[in-house]
Amino acid sequence: MPPVIQASGVRKTYGATVAVEEVSFDVRDGEIFGLIGPNGAGKTTTMECIEGLRTPDRGTISVLGLDPVRDVYKLQDRIGVQLQQAQLQKRIKVWEAVDLWASLYQKKTVDAERLLEQLGLTEKRNAWFMNLSGGQKQRLFIALALINDPEVVFLDELTTGLDPQARRAIWELVRGIRERGKTVFLTTHLMEEAERLCDRVAIIEHGRIIDIDTPLSLVKRHCPERTVVLATNDPSAAERFRAIPGVQEVVCNHAEFTIRGRGDDLVTEVIHSLSENHIRVTDFRTVLPNLEDVFLKLTGRSIRD
Amino acid sequence: MMLRGLFKLTWIEIKIFLREPLGAIGTIVIPVIVFLVLGRAIGGKLPQPALAANTFIRVGLPVLASLLIAVSSVLSLVTIISIYREGGILKRLRATPLRPQTILTAHVIVKLLLTAATLTLLVLAGKRYYPVGVHVPFVSFTIALLITTWSILSIGFVIASIVPTARFAQPIGAIILYPMFALSGLFVPIASLPPALQALARVLPLTYAVRLLQGIWDGDAWSAHLGDVAALALVFAVCTALSTKVFRWE
Ligand SMILES: Nc1ncnc2c1ncn2[C@@H]1O[C@H](COP(=O)(O)OP(=O)(O)OP(=O)(O)O)[C@@H](O)[C@H]1O
Numbered sequence A: 001m002p003p004v005i006q007a008s009g010v011r012k013t014y015g016a017t018v019a020v021e022e023v024s025f026d027v028r029d030g031e032i033f034g035l036i037g038p039n040g041a042g043k044t045t046t047m048e049c050i051e052g053l054r055t056p057d058r059g060t061i062s063v064l065g066l067d068p069v070r071d072v073y074k075l076q077d078r079i080g081v082q083l084q085q086a087q088l089q090k091r092i093k094v095w096e097a098v099d100l101w102a103s104l105y106q107k108k109t110v111d112a113e114r115l116l117e118q119l120g121l122t123e124k125r126n127a128w129f130m131n132l133s134g135g136q137k138q139r140l141f142i143a144l145a146l147i148n149d150p151e152v153v154f155l156d157e158l159t160t161g162l163d164p165q166a167r168r169a170i171w172e173l174v175r176g177i178r179e180r181g182k183t184v185f186l187t188t189h190l191m192e193e194a195e196r197l198c199d200r201v202a203i204i205e206h207g208r209i210i211d212i213d214t215p216l217s218l219v220k221r222h223c224p225e226r227t228v229v230l231a232t233n234d235p236s237a238a239e240r241f242r243a244i245p246g247v248q249e250v251v252c253n254h255a256e257f258t259i260r261g262r263g264d265d266l267v268t269e270v271i272h273s274l275s276e277n278h279i280r281v282t283d284f285r286t287v288l289p290n291l292e293d294v295f296l297k298l299t300g301r302s303i304r305d
Numbered sequence B: 001m002m003l004r005g006l007f008k009l010t011w012i013e014i015k016i017f018l019r020e021p022l023g024a025i026g027t028i029v030i031p032v033i034v035f036l037v038l039g040r041a042i043g044g045k046l047p048q049p050a051l052a053a054n055t056f057i058r059v060g061l062p063v064l065a066s067l068l069i070a071v072s073s074v075l076s077l078v079t080i081i082s083i084y085r086e087g088g089i090l091k092r093l094r095a096t097p098l099r100p101q102t103i104l105t106a107h108v109i110v111k112l113l114l115t116a117a118t119l120t121l122l123v124l125a126g127k128r129y130y131p132v133g134v135h136v137p138f139v140s141f142t143i144a145l146l147i148t149t150w151s152i153l154s155i156g157f158v159i160a161s162i163v164p165t166a167r168f169a170q171p172i173g174a175i176i177l178y179p180m181f182a183l184s185g186l187f188v189p190i191a192s193l194p195p196a197l198q199a200l201a202r203v204l205p206l207t208y209a210v211r212l213l214q215g216i217w218d219g220d221a222w223s224a225h226l227g228d229v230a231a232l233a234l235v236f237a238v239c240t241a242l243s244t245k246v247f248r249w250e
């Protein structure tokens, strides 16, 4: 099966600002693909080029075998879009918005009332857009993105500004979209979101893609370090830990030790040393590197800076 | 299919307009009240024979009122378009198979309906309270006003393209549109203006609108005003072409 989205050598500038320098990637059928990167990295611009809302200066894009610029209406009939910054008419009612959207598509649309129910909006169907909470607005935008039963769904920063609980609920919804066999393309600058939700992620910075893979492989590839944090009063502990093979660094802060090293065996080796030397510990945990660390490593800065 | 979308969008925009605080009252009822108060204040003081001679009361005032309706429709369109652009509503609608022209057409239809409804109310109220006296070709006049509105709406789209933010939409639109009234021939006959202003009046669309509306109100045949209609159509064509070039969706 050919990729659902193919982008190669895409470049887009706004006047003197280079928003997307050069971006290439494929999105496979049925996966949740995430584009992650800091503010201004070019995520929205890339996505809008793929959706046919912007014309790239250079490069080729194909979505479902269509050219987003030439076949924009044909494409928009088959995709669902949620924009990063969008509003609706202040006084449009929830059901009116869904009903209006349903009338805009040539292909068969899904049952509006069922969709509202799935998104927990049935109670709000007569509410004006301006009176919805942030999470309800986001759910309405997801409903509008799903009304035409699209083959590919585009979600741009859909959980930004939501509280953790609403965020988790939206993640569940997105997993549900994938389960119905659809492809999801999303952007986020939340590493946790990417890690939990995406099958594969592309890390973008300054309009360039630095690496693409599953979150796990990215972590394995770029951050092979393991860290063990434990608490002990044993005076000989530091010396013993430094003798463990693979350990690169031991930091002691009061009674808390941070042991860093490489290799999958590090944790086993630490446990082995503890039992062999009869070291009594009052606390023990491992810290696994995550996408956040990968990002730091690849770009030399935290995504939040 | 697009007709279905156009119909739905138009209908929803009408409903949304009526939900605005002061939406219907501000744009429909207030012009009617102003017209009635003015008409009674001036008209009531004049004896009947003098009234017939006073063309401003007989023709000018109804035409002025109608034009004010048209211009306020246009200003409200300019404001709505810039609010929709600023809020990303236009962009969100454009991310559907909806054609951009369809979105704008829906707004034009809403404004034309609004103009027609206000005019109807005005005439109904005027019949009772305001001594119009002569028989007025209401249907022709409505059509003439809709042509006028259509033409000024196209100027509205150009204005909507250039206003930087929604906050400036109403004032900038007003600054462009209202001064045209002074030279339109409504208050001072164009022939009595200095030559430079006469030349300026001749390129302003409102001049042709006034001549068309006054003529039709007075019972002229359409054939006498083909030139005015052509001028308004030209304004529409030029402004539409211009706004497709400069219109910004976001
Ligand atoms: N319409 C525009 N006009 C001019 N410059 C723009 C426009 N949109 C984006 N930019 C610029 O292009 C660059 C990339 O912006 P883009 O919105 O694609 O980033 P992003 O990764 O989506 O950021 P965020 O995480 O803040 O949403 C930024 O420097 C931005 O200032």
Ligand SMILES: [Mg+2]
Binding pocket: A043, A044, A045, A084, A156, A157
């Ligand atoms: Mg963005």
